[in-house]
Amino acid sequence: MNQPKLDLSPKVSDEVRKTTCYMCACRCGINVHLKDGKVAYIEGNRDHPVNQGVLCAKGSAGIMQVNAPSRLRKPLKRVGERGAGDFEEIEWDEALQIATDWLAPLRRDNPEKLAFFTGRDQSQSFTSFWAQNFGTPNYAAHGGFCSVNMAAGGIYTMGGAFWEFGQPDWDHTKLFMLFGVAEDHDSNPIKMGIGKIKKRGARIIGVNPIRTGYNAVADDWVGITPGTDGLFILSMIHCLMKAGRMDLQYLAQYTNAPVLVIDNPGAENHGLLWRDANGKELVIDRATGKPTPFDQPGVKPDLAATHVVDGKTYRPVFHHMAEMYLDDSYAPEAVADRCGIPAARIRTIAAELARTAFEEAFELDQEWTDFRGETHRTMVGRPVSFHAMRGISAHANGFQTCRALHTLQIILGTVEVPGGFRFKPPYPKPATAHPKPHCKVTPGAPLDGPHLGFVHGPDDLALKDDGSPARIDKAFTWENPMSAHGLMHMVISNAYAGDPYKIDVLFMYMANMSWNSSMNTRGVIDMLTDRDANGDYVIPKIIYSDAYSSEMVAYADLILPDTTYLERHDCISLLDRPICEADAAADAIRWPVIEPDRDVKGFQSMLCELGAKLDLPGFVNEDGSQKYADYGDYIVNHQRKPGIGPLAGFRGEKGDQAGRGEVNPDQLDKYIENGGFFVEHIPAGATYYKPWNKAYQDWAVGMGLYDSPQPYLFSLYAEPMRKFQLAAEGFGDRQPPDHLRDRIKATMSPLPIWYSSEEDNQAADFPITALTQRPMAMYHSWGSQNAWLRQLHGHNPLYLPTRLMRENNLADGDWAKVTSPHGEITVPVLEMAALNENTVWTWNAIGKRKGAWALEENAPEATRGFLLNHLIHELLPPKGDGLRWSNSDPITGQAAWFDLKVRIEKASAPAESKPGFAPIKSPVGHGPKNLTWKVGS
């Protein structure tokens, strides 16, 4: 045998540069291998807290992204009609001058005429700072159509939600239940966690109409009817309460279950929490029987006591919960049909939750001291954990459903305990510790504060003096009072309608609004291109920044090309959406591991320049010169408060301070040396019970996460919601319009409820729910330009359950017409057995417009791929009352795209999926035919 001699130790690369991935929103650490100065290979960074070395398909395909033919090359000025794709390349000087000429007069006279919205932006603390300095109230990112229900539901209830807010205690949990999870968010950590707990033999229960991905590996699958998760959860709460299977100690100590609610029907304070003169919630102390502030040392809050004084009755929140949830309307038998889950199965799962939480409870030998000063010898663990994401939140009942899920977690005593769900710094952080929304506009001056935040009652709404909405997206108005992330999906629709007012410049970043990032795609395209009586565009000027030739490019007047993620600075900041773990605070950077080979600028660096040209206070020195040379300069030198900047690591002159510290000019180098990230571990004894743990609170203050300790109670009862109800009942100065009163009263229950939106969506005529999921190997539209990833998902079928295939006489590969109250599409179908029998679904954002993303016009993404967006409207079908009812959660404004109802019929196969759109001209040409990729020698 003479085998060939192999070189078993070939050189891997010339150099490894460590930065942060941006192939999706997961923010993993990556090792970028370079050969001859070019990207040769990308792998996960083993030391990184997020991914610990692993990397998903998207991350590994980054090399195809940074070399994608769809990259924009130079600033573009529109020369033809909007939407045609006719552009002329211009120099940056001219581009920034055009932008300045458009924006400077607005800032001087009427800053609200600028609507500045960023899509998949990971620098919101920076972009919002820019918008604040400009002075427009019209700023938000994409949270409003992504997952604001999840974020707001969690923060209002317990000071944090899932994903970047927290994570299961993977090391101790024995039962992991996940609801409606989109498989792209927090993707690697969840996959790693699943791997970890599978190894230990822990049970996974997946609640999802579709059994793919995480639900496919779940031990038990609950193929729930979409939109009924809240009802299912409340029914389990019913079972658990009825059986007394709750952690009463936990409820009494750490939640507002014992807090007294004022019982004063017909008065302006009915249903509010009883507080003392200092505004502290009052509980009855079991030791004294007297009303006592909840945080008084030694207090033993009573869950049971009713307090009567001066003829007024005060009942603990827990009474209200018992009254509400013990009702038979929440019994499994009452909800089973609606949820599509047999009653016995609901009981089984509730029993398994109880069994695991209470029979498998354990203790960690770790002493800790709570905020009342009491020291506990051990930490009690309840090994039940949950995770949920968009599947439960993108419904009109999503906010209440998210609150219901947190209520379930809390009554089991599983939040911030070993084996349960744990927050990641800077969370826990209750709604009260967050800013409130600001909207006061002063021409020529910055806004009066941050745009987005958490309202605590009608006084905090973003309304003008005349009661009209202050913001173009109508966030924080009576239509959706608690819209913490804004409503990006309403901006174009409202700007077009001039409702609440007209704008002059629409400035967007990484937001594919003329395609997959909008509901009602066709309608949005028409709004972007429509002209008024004078022949001017109804939305007069559009500036767009993106790294790639997306569908949106054709609809802008000025294109400011961004860099790819390996060519830029970024910071994944504690001020924003950091990469912390439950045991550590962490943040990270991106840095230019390669230089752009095109005439492009990082968006944030460009904003530093444009901000200076516009004389924005935060962006110029006293002498009027540009303050930050680029985004890297801003990251290092900007201070939000003295000692606190975008990056928490390596602060101070010597670079040895964490959290707080002076500016360190070498900070970025330190990050690069450290692998692109920074981690500060939470001390032992502070890692659980964080909202109430003295040691954690002190550590968080030291890190600059809080200015002072902020212990708080979980809000099973959300008082701000009651305040809106009171307004709807007629109390207070700020009053909702009459047509919204009933809805506010019905939906803003301070205890989680469930309601159906089926009637609004004409479910009687359109009985099937249509959903999308995002494939794990694709991120929005970005994957389509990626020569490797688009081979995995180049087109998308509509998956139909076996029942619907048979009923409609369909076979794999046939085509079907799918009709919603709003529109119709004709698409190819495939059968799927492991699917709720009234649900159809497809992969999201695979369908592409011809001419976009440098693809050839006959690419399968354009000929067979399709979007469900054509079937979804931003408004509900007209109800005959002449009003525009938005297709969103009435509490937060979250786009309710999972409420989509359709009907299906067999169609003869068209040449291409419908609706078809005329091709747009590609400003970057098309990609090469074949690829044989290899760099270096």
Added chain:
Amino acid sequence: MHPAPSVIFFTTFSGLGFGLLAWLGIGAPDVTGWTAFAFFAIAYAMAVGGLLASTFHLGRPERAVKAFTQWRSSWLSREAWCAVGALVVMGLYGAGLVFLGERYALLGILGAVLSLLTVFTTSMIYTQLKTIPRWNMPLTPVKFLSISVAGGALLAGQVQIAVLLLLIVGGVQLLAWMQGDKAFASAGTTLGTATGLGARGAVRAFEPPHTGTNYLLKEFVHEIGRKHAQKLRIISLGLMVVLPVILLLLPFSHFIAVLALASHIAGVLTARWLFFAEAEHVVGLYYGKR
């Protein structure tokens, strides 16, 4: 299997060419001089042409010579040796006939054996593949050899024996189809064994790994309608066997003989197309196809 034209031409014409050489090797017809030259020219054109066609199938034809190295284990390598051996021996033998007018009988017999061995080794390339149950049976070499010998007889003008051989070809082909149709099922490979999931329930291919196509699907998965295949089977049998036999039973004329030959070749090409198109590779199971 993908019915690649290069491989269909290769197996058909090299089969015919080596079949003719085999007949020439045993002196049927017993020709010399220019007549011999003509026969040999036809045989070499077909055999060598077929071999050349096969190189179109290669990814790196310039390295084809490396295929001679693995004769101990590889049927393809053995085929290469046999083909060259047959061509060289028959070349010497033919030179004797054409230029010297001498028939070296021993050389001829050796050449004939090598020629048939070439056809046999070709057939074994297909027969050895357990992955393609339709091919993986003793009838496959019998079929290749019978077609080669029958076609060779036609070319060699051995009319009577050709008729007999064509009838044998017809019988073998029918048997091969009958056995072949059952082969996949009796091989026992199913999506259940392919995935190891068969014991859990009925297994169905859901999403393919890629939405687009790939080498495996292009090379191994060729779906042909049952009706279509039946029609082609009848056509191929008619052209390959029935029509030539009828023609040969008519009073002999060169025109009719050429017609019979043309019909036979067309029939073999069709049968060979079916040989590939109907062959189901087990890998298709992974894609929910057979």
Added chain:
Amino acid sequence: MTTLPDKTDKKLGLVIDLDTCVGCHACVISCKGWNTENYGAPLSDQNAYGADNSGTFLNRVHSYEVQPDTGAAQLIHFPKSCLHCEDAPCVTVCPTGASYKRVEDGIVLVNESDCIGCGLCAWACPYGARELDQAAGVMKKCTLCVDRIYNENLPEEDRQPACVRTCPSNARHFGDLSDPDSDVSKLVAERGGMDLMPEQGTKPVNKYLPPRPKDTLPDTTEEFDILAPFLAPVAEEPKGFLGWLDKTLEKL
């Protein structure tokens, strides 16, 4: 070396856990990336940005639905690459000796400079593990990252196949399956690791760990007895509930 070695010193291979694979394709692309840049010709792509796009991949993730006799259908993600068979039919059919099985570790490799691209090895492989690269005209297959697993330019912990290193859910394991004490052998023993298409007689080295039984929580009323005590009601009405609550709180 078209003939197979009588015995290999080790049997390096993969153990793939079908219970844990979430079907994310991380292994597919990591493999594509490493092997495009390393061993042999790059893995090319045809019509990379157009219709009928295809390319060479050494590892692909299928998915299958299984309908048990009773209960809900299940979905199983199924990664598949070369199984480095002990009786590798792809090796013996090779006319040039380009395909061989390494004596030291059993890895089946293609020596690309000897490959004529006849495709016969791909025909002989029942698993679809070999793909003829359309640009290079040579056969590509999983090398088990032979240029990583011994590579002294890599840190020790990275000396494993790219697909294993990147797998987020830890569904892929690499090791010596001839050593009964290796982690992979133990996994196979514990979890009933299985061969694909055993009837083909290829004796694959790679093993698949079957999915654990699904939907095992009892959900019929008769069997519910096991869990029922956990939901025995303390009271039927809110009033009774509050009475229970008061009593219970006393005990805390």
